[in-house]
Amino acid sequence: MKILISNDDGIYAPGIRALYQAVRDLGEIDVVAPIAEQSAVGHAITLSNPIKTNRVYNGGEFFGHAVGGTPADSVKLAVCALLDHRPDLIVSGINLGPNAGISVIYSGTVSAATEGTILGIPSMAISINSFKNPCWDTAAVVARRLALMIQQHGLPEDTLLNVNVPNLPLDQIKGYAVTRMGRSRFVEVFDRRTDPRGNVYYWMDGALEQLGDTEQTDLDALENGYVSMTPIWFDLTNQKALPDLRKWNLDA
Amino acid sequence: MKILISNDDGIYAPGIRALYQAVRDLGEIDVVAPIAEQSAVGHAITLSNPIKTNRVYNGGEFFGHAVGGTPADSVKLAVCALLDHRPDLIVSGINLGPNAGISVIYSGTVSAATEGTILGIPSMAISINSFKNPCWDTAAVVARRLALMIQQHGLPEDTLLNVNVPNLPLDQIKGYAVTRMGRSRFVEVFDRRTDPRGNVYYWMDGALEQLGDTEQTDLDALENGYVSMTPIWFDLTNQKALPDLRKWNLDA
Numbered sequence: 001m002k003i004l005i006s007n008d009d010g011i012y013a014p015g016i017r018a019l020y021q022a023v024r025d026l027g028e029i030d031v032v033a034p035i036a037e038q039s040a041v042g043h044a045i046t047l048s049n050p051i052k053t054n055r056v057y058n059g060g061e062f063f064g065h066a067v068g069g070t071p072a073d074s075v076k077l078a079v080c081a082l083l084d085h086r087p088d089l090i091v092s093g094i095n096l097g098p099n100a101g102i103s104v105i106y107s108g109t110v111s112a113a114t115e116g117t118i119l120g121i122p123s124m125a126i127s128i129n130s131f132k133n134p135c136w137d138t139a140a141v142v143a144r145r146l147a148l149m150i151q152q153h154g155l156p157e158d159t160l161l162n163v164n165v166p167n168l169p170l171d172q173i174k175g176y177a178v179t180r181m182g183r184s185r186f187v188e189v190f191d192r193r194t195d196p197r198g199n200v201y202y203w204m205d206g207a208l209e210q211l212g213d214t215e216q217t218d219l220d221a222l223e224n225g226y227v228s229m230t231p232i233w234f235d236l237t238n239q240k241a242l243p244d245l246r247k248w249n250l251d252a
Numbered sequence: 253m254k255i256l257i258s259n260d261d262g263i264y265a266p267g268i269r270a271l272y273q274a275v276r277d278l279g280e281i282d283v284v285a286p287i288a289e290q291s292a293v294g295h296a297i298t299l300s301n302p303i304k305t306n307r308v309y310n311g312g313e314f315f316g317h318a319v320g321g322t323p324a325d326s327v328k329l330a331v332c333a334l335l336d337h338r339p340d341l342i343v344s345g346i347n348l349g350p351n352a353g354i355s356v357i358y359s360g361t362v363s364a365a366t367e368g369t370i371l372g373i374p375s376m377a378i379s380i381n382s383f384k385n386p387c388w389d390t391a392a393v394v395a396r397r398l399a400l401m402i403q404q405h406g407l408p409e410d411t412l413l414n415v416n417v418p419n420l421p422l423d424q425i426k427g428y429a430v431t432r433m434g435r436s437r438f439v440e441v442f443d444r445r446t447d448p449r450g451n452v453y454y455w456m457d458g459a460l461e462q463l464g465d466t467e468q469t470d471l472d473a474l475e476n477g478y479v480s481m482t483p484i485w486f487d488l489t490n491q492k493a494l495p496d497l498r499k500w501n502l503d504a
Contacts, residue, residue, distance in 0.1 A: 042324070043294030043357045050445070050453040072294075072358075073456070081442035081454060102370065105295045105486050106324075118354060118437050149500055156493035158435075176502040180489040183410075185370050190333040193302070201302040202333060204325070231493035234357050237432040241408035241483035248401055250428040 001027035001151055004078055004087035004116070007095065008038045008071045008108025011056050011064060014136065015094035019126070020063075022140035023091065023147055030087065031056075031064025032078035034071060034108075039097075043111040044070045051077060071112035079119050089150060090116035093126035093163075094139045100127075100164045100218035100228060101184035101208055113160040114234055122150050123160045125232075129222045130167035138173065139165040142227050156231060164218055164228040177226040182217030184210045253279035253403055256330055256339035256368070259347065260290045260323045260360025263308055263316060266388065267346035271378070272315075274392035275343065275399055282339065283308075283316025284330035286323060286360075291349075295363040296322045303329060323364035331371050341402060342368035345378035345415075346391045352379075352416045352470035352480060353436035353460055365412040366486055374402050375412045377484075381474045382419035390425065391417040394479055408483060416470055416480040429478040434469030436462045 003023055007016045011033040020031060035054065052068035065082055067074040075090060092112035099107040109125045116123030124146060128139045142165050155161060162181075166173060186206035193201055214220045221228035255275055259268045263285040272283060287306065304320035317334055319326040327342060344364035351359040361377045368375030376398060380391045394417050407413060414433075418425060438458035445453055466472045473480035 037300065040297045040299050041294070042296040042363065044296045045292045045294070045358055045456065047292045047456055048289065050455055051442075052451065052453045076440055076456065077442060077454060080440045081444065102486070104488055105366070106297055111294065114357070145502075149502070153496075153500055156490060156496055159490045159493050161497075176500075178494055178497045180491070180494070181487055183487070188328055188332045190303075190329060192333065199304065201304045202329060203302055204297065204299055204328065229497060231490040231497055232488045233490040233493075234354070234488065235433055235435070236356055236484045236486065236488070238408060238411045238483040238485040239432070241411050241485075242430055242432070244405075244408055245413075245430045245481060245483055248405060248428075250397075250401070 002085055002088045003027055003029050004090045005029060005031045006033045006071055006074045006092050006112040008034065009096055010034050010037045011066045015096055018136035018140045019091060019094050019143055022144045026147060030083055032067060032074050032082055033064065034074055035066035035068055038070050038108045040106045041070050041108040042106050043072055043114060045072050046070060071108040072115040075112050075115040087121055089147060090121050090123040091126065091143060091147060094136060094143060095127035096134055097131045098127050098129040098164050098222060099125060099162065100222060101182040104162060104181055104232065110162055117158060117160045122155045124150060124163060125160065126163040128165050128167055135167050135169060138168060138170045141170055159231045159233045162230040162232045164222055166222055166225050168225060173227060174225040177221040177228055179216055179218045179221045179228045179230045181230055182210055182214060182219040183212045184208050184219065254337055254340045255279055255281050256342045257281060257283045258285045258323055258326045258344050258364040260286065261348055262286050262289045263318045267348055270388035270392045271343060271346050271395055274396045278399060282335055284319060284326050284334055285316065286326055287318035287320055290322050290360045292358045293322050293360045294358050295324055295366060297324050298322060323360040324367040327364050327367040339373055341399060342373050342375040343378065343395060343399060346388065346395060347379035348386055349383045350379050350381040350416050350474060351377060351414065352474060353434040356414060356433055356484065362414055369410060369412045374407045376402060376415060377412065378415040380417050380419055387419050387421060390420060390422045393422055411483045411485045414482040414484045416474055418474055418477050420477060425479060426477040429473040429480055431468055431470045431473045431480045431482050433482055434462055434466060434471040435464045436460050436471065
């Protein structure tokens with residue numbers, strides 16, 4: 001199996017190293033990832049600037065390509081230019097912090113897997129449900145297991161697997177749950193400050209708030225100690241809304 | 253009606269000026285938009301850096317707030333911090349170039365409207381189907397008309413209206429079509445170059461390729477001279493994929 005690894009925390013992040021160790025014996029592994037942290041970049045791509053690349057070594061051994069761009073850039077560039085073969089699987093992560101609920105649309109980790117899916121390659125994003133003291137070992141075992149599952153079963157057309165792992169020792173994980181993206185929103189707080197020259201600036205901060213029914217959501221699975229697996233795609237059409245819009249009298 | 257205007261081409265772009273002129277007599281208009289072009293930033297938000305703002309004047313008259321961030325930042329900051337009232341409607345655009353098919357997921361124009369929708373405010377993105385010699389007047393008439401329609405009918409829950417306008421004089425527009433986001437992909441070309449110091453860099457380029465059935469898609473409407481109106485939301489769960497994933501034997 002040829003596996004391409006990427007992420008949004010950058011090629012030097014511990015999460016991508018943990019992922020690499022977890023899957024390296026499954027086949028031929030390529031690492032192509034942003035040179036610097038790209039959290040919350042969403043599905044940004046770099047069209048107005050050139051994209052630079054560097055070779056990164058780990059203890060004298062070639063580790064991968066660092067890309068001066070976003071997660072989506074990294075996957076596009078890897079598949080279309082850097083690699084001399086097409087990956088069988090793309091895994092993005094392991095992200096420090098969850099990508100569940102509305103966070104999915106801001107997530108660089110998920111966008112790398114989305115880009116892989118658009119390119120027709122089975123893809124998975126994997127994140128750990130904590131920003132502190134991450135249990136990389138647990139998420140690494142899950143990543144390896146699900147990589148093998150995807151090899152065996154494939155993934156539905158145009159669909160990636162968005163995986164979130166509770167931050168628990170492996171023996172405390174309750175199981176695997178197939179979930180939907182939880183309805184939620186960030187309650188934003190903008191901290192207004194003034195710089196030494198009197199200019200105003202803001203820091204964005206906020207907390208995730210769940211909305212509506214939480215049953216079988218990614219957020220709910222994490223809270224209850226289950227690995228969450230959500231099938232995500234990129235057809236954003238709200239099919240249910242089509243008939244209502246057709247009632248608008250726009251021909252008059 | 254209180255209308256917030258934003259975009260991704262930046263507060264100095266001609267498209268946002270055309271939009272402002274088109275809707276200014278409909279009520280109280282606020283303009284909050286990125287200070288510089290932010291095309292293809294997707295749903296990026298700025299968490300790791302402070303966000304600066306500036307007041308922008310047009311011929312001595314206050315025009316709006318320029319934001320040192322992304323389209324999604326601009327809308328969040330406007331609604332949560334800059335404005336002293338909640339908008340009744342958010343309009344993002346008029347974008348130079350279409351946001352149809354797979355482009356929707358890379359689009360900063362759409363992300364501003366997505367952010368408005370997440371905040372619970374009816375929102376519309378509007379783009380013109382050309383990068384050259386845009387007929388701003390046509391798109392401005394459409395923007396005004398659909399703003400009034402949204403005022404009258406509202407929008408379905410959690411759903412924004414993504415509007416694409418053919419680049420034609422108004423009397424050559426065939427009508428309005430309610431569409432779905434067309435299945436498509438970019439066929440990427442990376443142009444590999446070497447800088448004067450011998451470092452490799454790439455320019456991303458590509459052409460949109462339609463996939464599968466094109467009937468009733470945004471791309472198809474534009475090709476046939478219709479204004480395309482697509483209901484877009486941000487629940488990315490592929491519901492149809494849930495049963496298949498539940499068949500995986502992960503308890504063993």
